[in-house]
Amino acid sequence: MITLECANLRGFLDCASLAVSKGSVCAVLTETEFEKNLLLRIFTGLTRLDSGKIFIFGQEVSSFSYTELNNARKRIGIVPNNGGLVSNLKVWENIMLPLSYHSSSHHDMDEKMMTILGKIGYDDSVSALPGPLPAYKKRLAGLARAMLMEPDMMIYDSVFDGLSSDIRGKALETITAFQQEKEGRASLFLDTDESALNYIKANNIYTLKKGKFYERN
């Protein structure tokens, strides 16, 4: 689904290679937040490599037109650590934004949104602006937004960071069920915290060190 081939980015990646295959669950541990955020930007085509190749859904990113890149982004559900919500949109508008932007038939999705929010333990108002919400609630809203798009691949950015054990359990259960819902759906967990591996049942675990990915046993 996402493949890096001898990717180079000055001061960050040094001929790094990584493959997240169809249906797999991968985890990548980075040493710093900065590295993690940069990886997220590379995987979504926001930051271009100096050299080397990155394939998204089998196609090289540099060969994408802007529209093609956006079409590929639509197929990736991203759950940023800060939720990635737009501050001048209400929580429900944020959750529905990609769906209502990309598809015209989203009228029956309100119910689905509320179901997902209930499953992951979001108990706040959806008609409020996201500003005053704690970071983890914004992230839960971001999780619901990504799931509503029914993507082929999910990227979770420190998704369990700061969650209570109760909400973490609910989120984990929903994420696991969501992974199995669609055949071939892949998940990539990015984190800086080693302890996150206690919750993630990953097929492959990589560590990014000195510009290269090292697979753990």
Added chain:
Amino acid sequence: MKIKRIIESILDTILYLSELFNLIISAFKNLPSLRIGPVRTVFFRQIYFAGIETLGKMVIIGLLIGIVIISQITSLVGVGSGALIGKILVWVVIRELGPLFAAIVVIARSVTAISAELGSMNAQGEIAGIEMLGIDPQRYLIMPRIIALTLSAVMLTFYFELAAILGGITVTSVFWGIPFEQHTTGILTSLTISELSASLVKSLLFGLVISAVSCSQGLKVSGSITRIPQATTKATMQSLFFVFIFDGIITLIFFI
């Protein structure tokens, strides 16, 4: 050394102007995106904020300006010159003050708001977040703002001019006893296509430039939110500067 600096600053200005031009062109290219629900929502919100919410104040300003102008003209040319008063009113209000005042009100109200909003979104990574969702910021954030602000500038100009003329002739009719028809004859004979098109072209161009400048300055904010006040100040000053420059150019083209 000085020449090098002058050349650099000229090149910077040309680059900046081409950047503004590209933003405007891209807004027109992306017009079909208004079919998309969330884009339309942003567009209507901007129309409401920049156009409709400002309407009341704009009409009051127009009325007051109309009264001031007509009082001055009547004092100058005398009560018997209704046709001349009407002509001067059209020249001053339609040709100059309408588009200019509407632009100044839009600058005061919307330029700061748009540049601060986009600046804050950029500094907090929200625009990058929107891109990650496969949403083109040019379509979702920039186009609706440019088009809505331009339409608002045109709309506010029209209402300002209407209020100024109606307010002016009502006051002179009531206080100086000049017959209403005398004014309307003067106004109608001086109101040519040239006056109306100059007013329309000015308000359109002012709206486009103001919105492009505010979007451009907002998008330039990166890294820290402390840069937002600098961006809003720059956007306001540049918008005013461009408005006066274009006002001069269009007046020269139309009336000389």
